[in-house]
Amino acid sequence: MVNLPATPADLIPFLFAVITSHTFIQIILFPGFIHVTLVTAFLTWYERKIIARIQLRIGPLYAGGPGGILQPIADGVKLIFKEVMIPYKADKPLFLAIPLALVVMAALPFAVIPFGQNWVIANLDVGLVFVFAMISLFPLMILIFAWASNSKYPFLGGLRSLFQQVAYEIPMWISALSIVMLAGSLSLVDIVNAQARIWFIIPAFLSFIVFFISVMAELERLPFDLPTAEPELVAGWFTESSGAIFMLQFLALYMKMYLMSSLVTVLFLGGWWGPAFLPQPVWFIIKTLIVATFIIIPRAVFARIRVDMLIRIGWTRLLIVALVNVFLTVLLITSGLTAILGM
Amino acid sequence: MEIAIPPDLVFVILAAVTLIAAVLALQAKELIYGAIALGISFIGIAGFFVFLDAPYLAMLQIAVYVGAVVVLILFTIMLVRREQSDELLDRPEGGQGAVGLWLAGLLAVAIAGVAALAGPNLPAAPPAGNLPVSSLGLVLAAEYPIPLVILALLISAALLGALVLAKVEK
């Protein structure tokens, strides 16, 4: 219990109490900012390394550290010192503000992701819907950025991002619905606690498949990377970005990749649960990196599909499978099978 | 660590954000800016819902209104938008703005008067039952089954109508 400082002399003990408080340490260090940015930087290196291995290359090597693991730092330093080029017809305030908003939108949901029993910044009782609400703002921001850059290729990319959201978002929600029914809560901590005995990937396997495909579309990963399709749209919605703007967009994209991998871990792979010889957050991060690996690999394997194909798959395949899975879950719970399994 | 935040301050900040964004949404010269301001105004309303202990409604507000309705508005703006259309938009003339302001001021005075006259005599609001979010479905399915079905009919009708209109338009 710390009171707000009344006199200047109280200020130093007050600041000390704030800095050493549990919440502050969580926000800055572990599930918070430093951890998120470090893992995000690691993911950019990890992706390049995996793609290189699949294509029989070596990948980044010379930036220092084992296997060139310091490459993201080199990239960051390079981008931060580059000139920010703004197209002359662009809408300047929006062009500069949207990349920052993207990073904030990608970072906000980390507040509710539980990295361990007590390692969560804020255990909201609407955690899952909070994550969905925040990531549903992404295509809107991308469209506004594309409009602000006033150039043809970004505009096409932004529109595709919007169509992509139309295709994947409803199947994603409906497939998460069966998890909510099994766990009986929207709080991510409760959802993980409900998986202490059996991971939800087993009773809700169909929903896992739908959710994973939707996550791939959400992250614009390769069978679904329409908004940034390189052979068609140069670089999609970030054709005109350079320097710091590009760095923030890149950071937001990979932060979102980490976020969605950890969401898959929370919903289907039992979150922090694992044998007790490793601490809970370690299990969580291991599982998340495995999910991220399966999100990265298709980039080197699959070809891109078209927009109309994506929308048709979303509404006629994924949505129907997700709805069927909701009815299966209803049957599963009413037949008492979940009680037998000890969930 | 207990930090008490004055509720009035939160209310004033949220009200200011919502109202200013709403006025900007009406006054924006560029329609896209209007749509963005509308989104910010919706987020302000979501803030009110959080403030009033209705976090689920707040998330619904953000996901449905900002994530879908504003997207629909933006898409429609881009659908009908032409560069020359800016001059065609009729700006409200000075007289209209003055009348609007006068009416708004009248309404504000009326509300303040009613609040000042009747406020002290009103019975205290019943305490909000501290319902957890997970009881929302309980209430919805157990107490409001008929409105739920009517809602389904309404959404179905709206969707079918929209589809038929969009089909004729092609």
Next chain:
Amino acid sequence: MALNPWLTVIIWAIVVIALTGPMLTLPMFWSRRKPDPFRDMPFESGQVPQGEARHRLVMQYYPYLLMFVAFDVVGMFLFAWGMSFTKIPLYASFPVLLFLFLLAAPLGYALHLALRRENW
């Protein structure tokens, strides 16, 4: 630790803005900023940009967008029901199942249209 979780979320947002904002604003100070009409041209495969970039759209996929808005609302209602599915008696879930069944009609009609027409 009696901090309201929403307050913690707001502090988290402020921390993120405070720590990523400099990544955007600081390069403005030291990076070269020299306007060049040719370099600042929007990229159009090396050609001089022609016409309006923010062109008018065709009305493609618009019905899907309408369906998306409607099913967003439906999804939110279903989440509210799904949270308490195990806590309510089964007969209380029948209105929700009727809700889904009623929505199957416009969905079926829309998909019928979508699959019959080629470029929807």
